[in-house]
Amino acid sequence: MPDPMHFDRHADLYERARPPYPAALWERLDALGLLVPGVPALDLGAGSGQATRGLVRAGMEVTAVEPGTALAARLREWLPSVRVIVASAEEAVLPTAAFELATVATAVHWFDLGVVLPKVHAALRPGGRLAVWRNAYGDASVPQTAFRQRVQAIVDRRSAPPRPGPDESQTSEWARLLEAGGLFRSAHVEEFAWAVELDEEGVRSLFTTFSDWSESEADQAARAVRDLGGTVIEHYRTPLIVLDRVA
Template sequence: MATPDPMHFDALAELYERARPAYPDALWSRLRELGALRTGGRAVDLGAGTGQATGPLLRAGLEVTAVEPGERLAARLRERYPAATVQVARAEDAVLAPGSFELAVAATSIHWMKREVVLPKVHHALTAGGRFAVWRNAYGDTSVAVTPFRERIEAIVARRDALERPGPSELETDRWARELTARGHFAIELIEELRWSTDLDEQQVRGLFTTFSDWSPAEADEAAIAVRELGGLVTEHYVTPLIVLAKR
């Protein structure tokens, strides 16, 4: 049984920056409504990649510490967002002073982390009343009728050996919520699954699927060819599960 490589992304830092879609506007609206995006507030972005969450946090007026273990990803992060403080480290090893943040986020990263280490570390680093927001983009919405492109994607995935993934699957939101609160450090403040769609061409699909840790370059090419054969543009339906935790 194969296991995805968490450092897969570092070798593709420039492509990752270019190909990964932004998080939906509705996500930032929810955080703003909760009062989590306060001008002058302090946030830590765990597993920051090339700044897909760091950028919006900075634009919202927060002071941001971005923690990213990949050296190439961290370099891109520094270039894009010089206002952020960047630590090249795993979340488990990051230096986070007690009570130093009002907000912590793990955007498309919590599944790579040892939660038994990270959850108490985040709890310790948050102020009283602090929040930990966890989310990811799930590429595929099972509530929407299967499109011809998704049929092609499912056929590619069906040919593979099973993958051993750390933690619940990306759309097992309730399981994630239970796991993130099981140790008693946090209580649920909000759970919401945000649904959205985007149109992608052949080049965009090739780039995006190449960044997936469980897709080979040949499989990404096959997905891109499917777009060409289906007319050159496909509409993809995605889900972004958002879990906001309040510090106990």
């Protein structure tokens, strides 16, 4: 069963190995008027700050919620202007009507939405917005590469059942879940396709950060890169769902 504390155990590796969110995503958030200097924003499941950093760069006043103590320590070190709350999104004590924007980057699948969505709704000001995005490590619209065939073979050998609920590619299903309680209305859905070249070590590091991958499986993926000539092009997607807070 994937463990949400997996990331905390790999805090340094996480920051090094995970590719940043695509520039086009940040451009879209800006074009939608979500990134406003001086405006308060809440980043839930902040990790090492890969999304938090973009909000800080935009000049926003950021509060980050992160339950992992090692990750929270790094957030404080790397982003000293950010107020860090060390707690889960379910348990964090948040101020009421305090934020214009709430963000959740590659973390919403860990949340109990029945608890977290009402909390976010209460923490946002009227007219506030919730932006949910994630890096999906695969792109079904691209013909399967030899490396992806090897990845699929590793996954197929698993005996553990896949995580319940929609997977990372089911964006409209996620939008439906985020709207389900009637507290948020989907206003913008978009997917950004991008690619990255990874070598053997890049694959080992990145796949080690995935909570459903064992170290031995990450080693097998790295070996596949070596067999295939030393580098592979990986095609990924970043789905974005922006929701309006319903009054």
